[in-house]
Amino acid sequence: MKFVFINTGTISQNAGIVRCLGLGTALVQLGHDVSIMINDDAQNVQAYGEVLNGIRFIYTKSGSGREQISKTLHLAKLSELDYVHCMGAGSSIFLPALIAKKLLGKKFKLVVDFEDRQSLLVPPVLEKRILYYEKLAVKYADKVICASNELALLYKELYGIRAGYLPFAIDARRQIGRNVATADRFTIGYLGNLIQPYREQVDFLLATLPDMNDLQLIIAGKGEMLPVFQQEVKRMGLEDKVQFAGFVPDEKLNQLFGELDACVFYLPDIPVNRYRCPNKAFMYASTGLPVVASKVGEVVRVLQDYPNAAFFDNDNPADFINAVAKAKTQHAEVPDAFYEKNSWVARAKVYVDFITGKQA
Structure with a gap:
C-alpha cells in the first residue's frame, strides 16, 4: 500500500515526526511505499534529505497559509494514494488532506493520529479553535488512532467513535557505555x-x-x-x-x-x-x-x-x-x-490491521 504521512514543524518543535519516522520505517520494512510530507525548514531538509530509511520526503513551503496551500497542491499531484496519515488535526496538517479528499476528489483513506490532546496545550484564547479542528477531524476521518488508551476512550465517549490505540514504540535497544x-x-x-x-x-x-x-x-x-x-x-x-x-x-x-x-x-x-x-x-x-x-x-x-x-x-x-x-x-x-513487543514493526502490524478493518 502507498502511504503519505503529513506533519509540520521540526523535531525540536513537534515530536510527531518521531512517530512518523518510527511507524513509516516499519511500514517500509513490511513492504509498503511511504512518504513524509513536511515543511521545508532548513533543519528538516538537513536532517532527512530526499530519502531516509526507505522513506521519501516531500518538502512544502513554510508559513501560515503558504504551507496549507503547498501541501494541498502536492497531494493533488500524487496518484494512487491508499492512505494519508495526518499527525493531528492542526490546520497545517489535516486541512490540506481534507480539501484534497473532499473538494479535489482524491480517493485515499484519511487517518488522523492524535498523540495527545492539543486543546490542553494551547493558551485559552486558542482552545476553541483547536477543539473545532479536533471535531472536524474526527467527523471526516476514515480512521482515528490515539497514542493514549485514555484518549481513545475519551473520544469514544465524546464522539461515539472507535479510535484505535497505538502507543509509541522503541526503535532499537540502545548500546550505551558508562562514562x-x-x-x-x-x-x-x-x-x-x-x-x-x-x-x-x-x-x-x-x-x-x-x-x-x-x-x-x-x-x-x-x-x-x-x-x-x-x-x-x-x-x-x-x-x-x-x-x-x-x-x-x-x-x-x-x-x-x-x-x-x-x-x-x-x-x-x-x-x-x-x-x-x-x-x-x-x-x-x-x-x-x-x-x-x-x-x-x-x-x-x-x-x-x-x-x-x-x-x-x-x-x-x-x-x-x-x-x-x-x-x-x-x-x-x-x-x-x-523490545520485540514494543517495536515499531509490532506497532505497524497492529496499525495496518486496524486501518484496513482486519482488527476486530
Whole structure:
C-alpha cells in the first residue's frame, strides 16, 4: 500500500515526526511505499534529505497559509494514494488532506493520529479553535488512532467513535557505555521540552534535590522555561547538583545516557498527561537503565513489563526518594521479548490491521 504521512514543524518543535519516522520505517520494512510530507525548514531538509530509511520526503513551503496551500497542491499531484496519515488535526496538517479528499476528489483513506490532546496545550484564547479542528477531524476521518488508551476512550465517549490505540514504540535497544568521568556519583537524567505546560515536572525534581545529598541531575531540553529553571537552580543553591545540557540531538543521545545511572520523569496527574503517551518512556526503556516514573496514564502501561522500572506515588516526594533508592539497586538485563513487543514493526502490524478493518 502507498502511504503519505503529513506533519509540520521540526523535531525540536513537534515530536510527531518521531512517530512518523518510527511507524513509516516499519511500514517500509513490511513492504509498503511511504512518504513524509513536511515543511521545508532548513533543519528538516538537513536532517532527512530526499530519502531516509526507505522513506521519501516531500518538502512544502513554510508559513501560515503558504504551507496549507503547498501541501494541498502536492497531494493533488500524487496518484494512487491508499492512505494519508495526518499527525493531528492542526490546520497545517489535516486541512490540506481534507480539501484534497473532499473538494479535489482524491480517493485515499484519511487517518488522523492524535498523540495527545492539543486543546490542553494551547493558551485559552486558542482552545476553541483547536477543539473545532479536533471535531472536524474526527467527523471526516476514515480512521482515528490515539497514542493514549485514555484518549481513545475519551473520544469514544465524546464522539461515539472507535479510535484505535497505538502507543509509541522503541526503535532499537540502545548500546550505551558508562562514562567513567561520572561513575563516582549517582546521576539521574530528565529529557523534555522546557515549556510552561510541563513546568511542574521540573519543579518537582528541583524541590526534591535538597533532600538527596548524593544525587546529580542532568536536564536535557530547551524551551521558554529554561532561563526560569536556571534562575531557580541558582536561587536554591543547587548549581553543583544540576546541569543543563540543552537540546540533545538523537546522534548524541547515547553519549548523554552514558553519563546517567537512571532516567526520570514526574507527570502531574492531570488530563494533559493522561491523554498522551510520552515518547521518552520508550526512549528511556531503550537504554536498559532504571526508569523512575510517577504512576500516571500511559507510563504505567508502557513500563509495567520493564524490569528496571521504579514507580512512585504522584505528588509524594518521600516516595520519589524511595524510588530513586530502588533504582540504585536495579541492574536487570531487559529481555529481548520486551523490545520485540514494543517495536515499531509490532506497532505497524497492529496499525495496518486496524486501518484496513482486519482488527476486530
